[in-house]
Amino acid sequence: MPTESAPVTDGAPLTLYLLHALGASSGSFDRLADELAGDVRVHGIDLPGFGSAASAPDATLDETVDHVLRHLAGHANGPWMLGGHSMGGKIAALVAARVLRGDAPLFGLRGMVLMAPSPPRPEPMDEERRERMLSWVDGGALSEQDAETFIDQNTAEPLDAGAQSLALADLRRTSPTAWRAWLETGSRVDVTADVQTLDLPVLVLAGTDDADLGASAQPELLASVYPRARFTALPDTGHMIPLERPAEAAEAISRFVADEVRVGPVVPDDWARLIAGDRVDDRVRGILARRSVPDDRGYAPRVLDLAQLTLLREIADLVVPQDGPAIDIAGRVDAQLARGEGDGWRNADLPADVEAYRTGLDHLAATWPTDPAERVETFRAAVEGDADAEGTFDAAQLKAWLEDVRNDLVRQWLAHPASMARVGYDGFATGGTPIRGYVELRLGRREDWEPANVGGTIATGDAA
Known part of the structure; x- marks a missing residue:
């Protein structure tokens, strides 16, 4: 036994x-x-x-x-x-x-x-x-x-x-x-x-x-x-x-x-049961299973150098602050770049993604503060297009690149099943054979198969 x-x-x-x-x-x-x-x-x-x-x-x-x-x-x-x-x-x-x-x-x-x-x-x-x-x-x-x-x-x-x-x-x-x-x-x-x-x-x-x-x-x-x-x-x-x-x-x-x-967030039990269930296609379940694997604490960057990855992690902390066990979303962006994946478009004023990341991070590194409080103001200025124009990127290019960066970081955070649980997104559970869907779609309506917190508000920084 x-x-x-x-x-x-x-x-x-x-x-x-x-x-x-x-x-x-x-x-x-x-x-x-x-x-x-x-x-x-x-x-x-x-x-x-x-x-x-x-x-x-x-x-x-x-x-x-x-x-x-x-x-x-x-x-x-x-x-x-x-x-x-x-x-x-x-x-x-x-x-x-x-x-x-x-x-x-x-x-x-x-x-x-x-x-x-x-x-x-x-x-x-x-x-x-x-x-x-x-x-x-x-x-x-x-x-x-x-x-x-x-x-x-x-x-x-x-x-x-x-x-x-x-x-x-x-x-x-x-x-x-x-x-x-x-x-x-x-x-x-x-x-x-x-x-x-x-x-x-x-x-x-x-x-x-x-x-x-x-x-x-x-x-x-x-x-x-x-x-x-x-x-x-x-x-x-x-x-x-x-x-x-x-x-x-x-x-x-x-x-x-x-x-x-015990690294990174844990997917709540009711959400784990939903992913394992027959409403989720095998391929989707596999993608979510691999995304939920704990990040490698010794991750060696594949596209960026170590200094660039460290700076990207500091930027990630500003864009998507995480309390408790965190997802290494900067490392996941580096892996995304190494695979040649993206969101399907780029600003015409920017080089290809890998070159843009290297150039943008090196640009920011020249004036990046050691004081966390000062980093907030430096980052805000760059996002708003008011950063120091000296460097390979001008202020407009730096602003445009940081739009891509923020998009990539948020996408990597939201792609994790624990994050989907935090925001109450269960749209992945509309597959299976035969295909399942929703009986009705309206605000505040939770169907019997949905986890209890669907439709609730969960702060991004809350622990899983």
């Missing part, structure tokens, strides 16, 4: 859904759940052929992904993370890809935690060892001796009695068919085309004493899949991280959550 720790007491509750390793179960995360209690809720999911689902019908890799998605659809509310250990890491990648594409009725994914994960590409494994492991189920379920051998081969030091007993029980009740299917097919199949690149916060934990999926191997296996991955090595640790090092793993997860996951 799934395991879950006590709910958090501060901030929006955050749940980490974890998929277990080959021959394990959701119970392998019990100790991790205890260590993270009060910070992150841990919810393990038994996969077909393992744990409480050991007697489930045989499942392919795609069917296992569907099993996880159904479970999440029934349990994932509010902000959540997804993770996996070993075999579960490959399955988690496929699940996350479908969530971020909008192909599943889910919303709220904010990051991933992977422990010695099997990569989306074929898993590196010594073929002699693979054949030996397959031979263990030739006559049925794993014997106690073979299960003990498996544990010894995958740990750096002997497990304590409780962990050893749990691991043995999980291995011995594992479905021989599921064991064979993973070793013969699941671990060998290449799903990189399905997963592609997952641009969200990711923590990768791996042991220094793990043979094939250890700390030295993971960056090469995963860096192209998870560009924002944080790789953390666990010394004197083998492959069975949740049982070998639950305290150390929990500490790394807590740091990761504080640094990279």
Whole structure:
């Protein structure tokens, strides 16, 4: 059965859904759940052929992904993370890809935690060892001796009695068919085309004493899949991280959550349910899911230089002041420029967008005050066309460019689902099959499917 720790007491509750390793179960995360209690809720999911689902019908890799998605659809509310250990890491990648594409009725994914994960590409494994492991189920379920051998081969030091007993029980009740299917097919199949690149916060934990999926191997296996991955090595640790090092793993997860996951606003639960529902087209859901992913605190500008991006962030604070966890709208504008996207037009007196941003920011930087109060007046003068005309832009060009800047910054803020919730905009929920719409449109009218705050007034600077 799934395991879950006590709910958090501060901030929006955050749940980490974890998929277990080959021959394990959701119970392998019990100790991790205890260590993270009060910070992150841990919810393990038994996969077909393992744990409480050991007697489930045989499942392919795609069917296992569907099993996880159904479970999440029934349990994932509010902000959540997804993770996996070993075999579960490959399955988690496929699940996350479908969530971020909008192909599943889910919303709220904010990051991933992977422990010695099997990569989306074929898993590196010594073929002699693979054949030996397959031979263990030739006559049925794993014997106690073979299960003990498996544990010894995958740990750096002997497990304590409780962990050893749990691991043995999980291995011995594992479905021989599921064991064979993973070793013969699941671990060998290449799903990189399905997963592609997952641009969200990711923590990768791996042991220094793990043979094939250890700390030295993971960056090469995963860096192209998870560009924002944080790789953390666990010394004197083998492959069975949740049982070998639950305290150390929990500490790394807590740091990761504080640094990279609890960043930016959280979409209110009723709005998250609306986005996940059948009124929203898959493509739209995917766009909103990707927009709600926490910003990269270490974002490296792609078009602007660091000084220009810093100044744009200061301008953003004037244009769209944000209280509480903020959206990095300046960083999002830089990414927009790098993609060559815009609003479809430009002032004839200005150069192309990238050149205009670089020129305008350098122009402002020459006289930009360090005093925040003085910045307000400097910015107001530039917006009104009364700025110092010295520089590449004249006062009229600077004014015209700042119109574009303000438009871009506000658009990036409003595009975030949390901002849509703040202003009460739910016009994205008019899709689905068949297409849904509004029964009537008039001031003060809220339909039954709409969130409670639609039509209300919510200040831009309010916390989500």
